[in-house]
Amino acid sequence: MTETPAKRPPWEERFAALPPASLKAAILALSEALDASAADALESCVRCGLCAESCHYVLDDKDLRSLPAYKLNLVLRVFRRQVAGPGRLRRRAAGLSRDDIREWTDALYGRCSLCGRCSLNCAMGLNLPAVIRKGRAVLASLDLLPDGLDSTLSTARDSGNNMGIAREDWTATAAWLEEDLRIETGDPSLRLPMDEPGADVLYVINPREAKFYPLTLMAAAKLFHAAGRRWTLSSSAFDVTNYAYFTGDDALAALFAGRLRAAMDALRAKTLVLSECGHGFAANRWEAASWLAETSGREVRSVLEIVAEDAKAGRLRFDPSRHSKRVTLHDPCQLVRLGGIIEEPRTILKRAVADFAEMTPNRKDNYCCGGGGGQLSMTAYAARRRSAGRIKAAQISRSEAKIVASPCHNCLDQLSELNRHYKLGVEVKSVLELAAEALVPGTVRP
Amino acid sequence: MGGYIYHAGIFAAFATLASATLRLAVPRGLAAGLRIASGCGLAAGLGLLIKRRATPLLRAMSRPEDYALNLLIDAFLAAAAATASADGGPAVALRIVGIAILIDLPLGKLRHCVFFFRSRARFGRLFGRRSVLPPGPAAG
Numbered sequence: 001m002t003e004t005p006a007k008r009p010p011w012e013e014r015f016a017a018l019p020p021a022s023l024k025a026a027i028l029a030l031s032e033a034l035d036a037s038a039a040d041a042l043e044s045c046v047r048c049g050l051c052a053e054s055c056h057y058v059l060d061d062k063d064l065r066s067l068p069a070y071k072l073n074l075v076l077r078v079f080r081r082q083v084a085g086p087g088r089l090r091r092r093a094a095g096l097s098r099d100d101i102r103e104w105t106d107a108l109y110g111r112c113s114l115c116g117r118c119s120l121n122c123a124m125g126l127n128l129p130a131v132i133r134k135g136r137a138v139l140a141s142l143d144l145l146p147d148g149l150d151s152t153l154s155t156a157r158d159s160g161n162n163m164g165i166a167r168e169d170w171t172a173t174a175a176w177l178e179e180d181l182r183i184e185t186g187d188p189s190l191r192l193p194m195d196e197p198g199a200d201v202l203y204v205i206n207p208r209e210a211k212f213y214p215l216t217l218m219a220a221a222k223l224f225h226a227a228g229r230r231w232t233l234s235s236s237a238f239d240v241t242n243y244a245y246f247t248g249d250d251a252l253a254a255l256f257a258g259r260l261r262a263a264m265d266a267l268r269a270k271t272l273v274l275s276e277c278g279h280g281f282a283a284n285r286w287e288a289a290s291w292l293a294e295t296s297g298r299e300v301r302s303v304l305e306i307v308a309e310d311a312k313a314g315r316l317r318f319d320p321s322r323h324s325k326r327v328t329l330h331d332p333c334q335l336v337r338l339g340g341i342i343e344e345p346r347t348i349l350k351r352a353v354a355d356f357a358e359m360t361p362n363r364k365d366n367y368c369c370g371g372g373g374g375q376l377s378m379t380a381y382a383a384r385r386r387s388a389g390r391i392k393a394a395q396i397s398r399s400e401a402k403i404v405a406s407p408c409h410n411c412l413d414q415l416s417e418l419n420r421h422y423k424l425g426v427e428v429k430s431v432l433e434l435a436a437e438a439l440v441p442g443t444v445r446p
Numbered sequence: 447m448g449g450y451i452y453h454a455g456i457f458a459a460f461a462t463l464a465s466a467t468l469r470l471a472v473p474r475g476l477a478a479g480l481r482i483a484s485g486c487g488l489a490a491g492l493g494l495l496i497k498r499r500a501t502p503l504l505r506a507m508s509r510p511e512d513y514a515l516n517l518l519i520d521a522f523l524a525a526a527a528a529t530a531s532a533d534g535g536p537a538v539a540l541r542i543v544g545i546a547i548l549i550d551l552p553l554g555k556l557r558h559c560v561f562f563f564r565s566r567a568r569f570g571r572l573f574g575r576r577s578v579l580p581p582g583p584a585a586g
Binding site for chain 2: 049067073123
């Protein structure tokens with residue numbers, strides 16, 4: 001790992017400096033990015049408007065530009081004009097226009113969290129996030145990622161993790177947390193093992209856990225220890241996030257996912273276990289095999305699956321009376337709707353808290369909090385993101401919960417911001433935190 | 447719900463077109479069923495047309511093709527309802543509109559009747575692991 005990279009020029013500067021040849025190349029990039037599935041989706045939208053009723057952006061601002069079908073048709077317009085329509089060879093010479101780029105950036109990056117709720121409500125079953133991701137990929141190929149998301153990716157690419165944490169700082173943090181845990185539990189055998197070969201579990205975290213939210217990493221350590229799991233962290237590859245998943249840059253996404261696979265091989269770990277991270281799960285569990293063209297299976301699981309499994313098997317016991325306040329659960333879109341991890345957080349919470357209440361709607365139908373799709377890092381769209389979060393804030397209020405749990409760090413950040421912005425008066429916690437707090441002490445092994 | 451009724455009516459109209467073209471003897475009860483389905487489809491189609499015009503977001507994103515196709519299909523449904531209720535003449539109108547629909551099919555929005563099955567099958571197969579194309583070898 002190296003130091004944090006030099007500051008990149010802002011979007012407007014990169015946009016102004018864009019050579020005409022790049023605009024032509026963008027059309028080729030679009031043509032290459034569109035696979036059969038995306039082409040199907042582009043040709044199949046009947047503009048029925050059902051997606052309007054599902055998108056938290058549209059429900060909030062009633063703006064045509066927020067409509068998923070509108071975003072799809074933005075790409076379709078260029079696709080028809082310059083890739084698939086008659087006379088395409090002549091028109092392709094003109095390339096993507098600068099107006100197209102501005103409009104695409106605003107709609108595809110600034111008005112979508114890639115939550116997939118529109119797909120679920122689409123009469124045609126179109127994979128709209130996949131098409132929007134293709135459009136985003138074209139902008140990424142032009143080096144026109146919105147500020148914030150651009151620097152997050154640069155940092156991850158150049159330093160090995162999206163927070164730019166140096167290896168020595170990471171290992172020192174883990175050692176410090178281990179010491180704290182031993183003091184807190186009085187258990188000298190409790191560890192945060194680093195680079196231990198042959199472990200069953202290689203655990204990878206959101207770097208924010210190391211920098212700002214150590215309680216969630218400590219919670220995982222307590223739970224693994226209590227269940228008797230043989231686990232390890234890696235000093236070289238520990239970042240579960242993969243923001244290239246949101247930008248459609250498959251080569252970069254493969255680089256990030258490949259780092260975790262390589263650490264798995266180097267440590268001979270059996271299972272890659274992913275911390276509470278929605279897109280990290282979708283990227284590493286479902287997409288990475290395609291990005292890396294893997295020919296053999298890898299065991300990649302969410303930490304929620306592991307903890308739920310240990311709870312059901314009786315390896316973990318909880319005292320729900322430690323959480324007497326009502327707890328509700330926010331389902332992260334990438335983990336639940338697009339990831340398939342639906343009942344596991346419920347299995348854990350129903351054992352760890354006394355009063356669990358679902359939001360309405362929930363599970364695969366849940367509304368996005370607004371923090372996904374890279375939105376939290378794109379400061380230009382922060383006001384829009386908070387406004388679209390109104391739908392989630394209303395859901396939380398209706399649940400009458402005092403604690404909102406969510407197994408995703410992006411969601412936790414957005415929920416915390418919504419809590420302040422809409423004065424919800426709730427606590428926002430991760431599922432693992434709540435579980436670790438309710439862990440019956442006797443189950444922590446001596 | 448309007449969409450379901452609309453499309454059920456379209457299938458009934460195509461059944462009516464087939465029976466009229468092939469000169470099949472349709473039992474009275476079935477003919478009544480086709481007539482009702484086509485009529486309900488027509489009502490739903492007109493309802494969707496009004497909705498498209500009256501809903502600001504839907505109106506803003508609609509193209510002339512959306513209205514034209516709706517009217518074409520509504521004409522098809524009306525002709526089917528008339529054909530199923532009377533012998534002879536109206537079948538000509540049904541055939542003419544049917545031919546217009548078949549001509550439009552590969553050219554415009556009607557293509558969705560082909561893509562629908564493909565995209566739905568893909569949606570069902572990949573639910574919970576969407577965007578994995580082709581389905582990857584990740585451990586299950």
